[in-house]
Every structure is written in structure tokens, then in C-alpha cells.
Amino acid sequence: MQKKIALINDVTGFGRCSIAVMAPIVSAMKIQAVTVPTAILSAHTQFPEYYFDDYTSKMTDYIETYKKLQLSFDAIATGFLGSMEQVEIVINFIKNFKNDNNFILVDPVMGDYGKLYQTYTPQMCEKMKELVQYADIITPNLTELCTLLDYEYPRGKITLDMLHEMCKELAKKGPKHIVVTGINLNQTQIANYIYDTDLAESGDDDFRIVMVDRIGGDRSGTGDVISSIIAGMYMNGYSVYDAVKKAADFVSKCIRYCEENKVPNHYGLCFEMFMNELVNL
Numbered sequence: 001m002q003k004k005i006a007l008i009n010d011v012t013g014f015g016r017c018s019i020a021v022m023a024p025i026v027s028a029m030k031i032q033a034v035t036v037p038t039a040i041l042s043a044h045t046q047f048p049e050y051y052f053d054d055y056t057s058k059m060t061d062y063i064e065t066y067k068k069l070q071l072s073f074d075a076i077a078t079g080f081l082g083s084m085e086q087v088e089i090v091i092n093f094i095k096n097f098k099n100d101n102n103f104i105l106v107d108p109v110m111g112d113y114g115k116l117y118q119t120y121t122p123q124m125c126e127k128m129k130e131l132v133q134y135a136d137i138i139t140p141n142l143t144e145l146c147t148l149l150d151y152e153y154p155r156g157k158i159t160l161d162m163l164h165e166m167c168k169e170l171a172k173k174g175p176k177h178i179v180v181t182g183i184n185l186n187q188t189q190i191a192n193y194i195y196d197t198d199l200a201e202s203g204d205d206d207f208r209i210v211m212v213d214r215i216g217g218d219r220s221g222t223g224d225v226i227s228s229i230i231a232g233m234y235m236n237g238y239s240v241y242d243a244v245k246k247a248a249d250f251v252s253k254c255i256r257y258c259e260e261n262k263v264p265n266h267y268g269l270c271f272e273m274f275m276n277e278l279v280n281l
């Protein structure tokens, strides 16, 4: 039977992020995407102009129909969440639809470069810590990892020992697979650090590193491309490590294409050009 994933995220018209990226990517991997909108935007928030319609007040009724239809999901993936109330709705969604055979991927979109987004009040950070307990896979960047653990953001060089300690600490709260994305190791390379309790159980080291060459600047929606490839491949039986390797390779190809064609960073990744690489995964 074909599998399906609930994508709890915003619907953004222009700029290639969130559901507009995640739905086509998981669809290419033969997984049915079920959209649960958190907000509707005409363009993402990096543009000077955008229309924003918060969907929080409608989410409970929207979700209610899935309960009445007795739908089940093979995975639930969450992304940017706009308010405490919304995080609470997502936690309730997970409590309702979590079962022994599905998994939860939480992308704790909270901040970047050591700074939290403006919407992140201390209360919301606390609520996100609650959501993290339900995650099987979590994909924080370094800012989000530190925030979830109340650690100071490292201003100097980040070491593998520091990453290991933080991931071990976060794994104690629930997530079995932690993918710390986009770590700036030096001027030319970016690392993705994977902490995986499955690896430890198999007697191996409990972490892996996927390095990628830095080309061009940061592009909007990159995290959404990465988390949807991880969710789709993990659902299709690959390890998180293999999924991260593929995601890193896929993103590199998209960035190279965007740079060659002078596509602005906030237009996101031209993932459409490489969709054929995902169809046999």
C-alpha cells in the first residue's frame, strides 16, 4: 500500500519553502502528501512584501475531519510554527495520530546564526521543548540545538566533542535520530552531524558526519528540502545517514544550478530541475 505523510507547515505561494517544497519532494518518492496548513503566505518572510494569513484558529476543525475519517499516517513532519497555541495543536495532533508503526520528524525552525526569530518568545521555546519529546527524528541547526538545551551558542569554533555532548543530551529527551544541519566548520565546508541511537545499538560509533562544499550563500527553503528527503527516504527504508548523504548531494546540485543561473537566494532552490533523482528512492 502506498504510504502517506502529514505535512504540518505553512503554504507559501512564492519562494520555494515549506509545503510547496515538501509535498512535491515526497510525492516524487511515491509517498502521498497530506497538507495541514499552519499559515498561508503569498511569499515567504524574507521578501520585503508578503501577505500572511495565520491559520491557527482553523486548524482544530481542519484536523477534526481526519479523526472522523479515521485516517492514519505513516509519518508526521512539522516545520515552522507561529505561536504557542499552534505548537499545542501540533502536540495534540501527534498524540492522536502517533502509533507503533509511524514516525515523527520535527524540524524545530526557531532561529539561525545564534539568534532566534522574532516570534520566538521564551514561552514558545519552552513549548518547543515539549514538542521535541515526541520526535523520532529532529533536524535542528546549531542555534536551535543550543536553544532546545539552554546552552550558550558557541561563538568560537565548534568541536565534535561539543556536538556529541549536546546530541547525547537531546537524545535523552526523546529523539533517536538527530541531524544537526548546516554547521559552518570553515570558509569552504559545511558539516551535517548525525547522532543516531540505532548506530550505537549496532555496536558502531553513535555518530556520522556528512561534509559538503560551501557554494554560494544560504538559500531559503533549504531546510525543507533536507527534511523532506530525510522523511521520505527513512519511510522508504533507508537509514538516516543515507538520507542525509542524498539530501546533501541533492541540495549541492540545486545550489550549483541556481548559482550558474543567477537565481536570487530568496527564490529558494530550483529543486524541480533535479526531481528525477528522487523517483527511485
Ligand code: PXL
Residues within 6 Å of the ligand: 010, 012, 017, 018, 041, 044, 045, 046, 080, 109, 220, 221, 223, 224
Ligand atoms: O523554512 C523556510 C521558511 C518557511 N516558511 C516561511 C518562511 C521561511 C523562510 O523564510 O518565511 C513562512
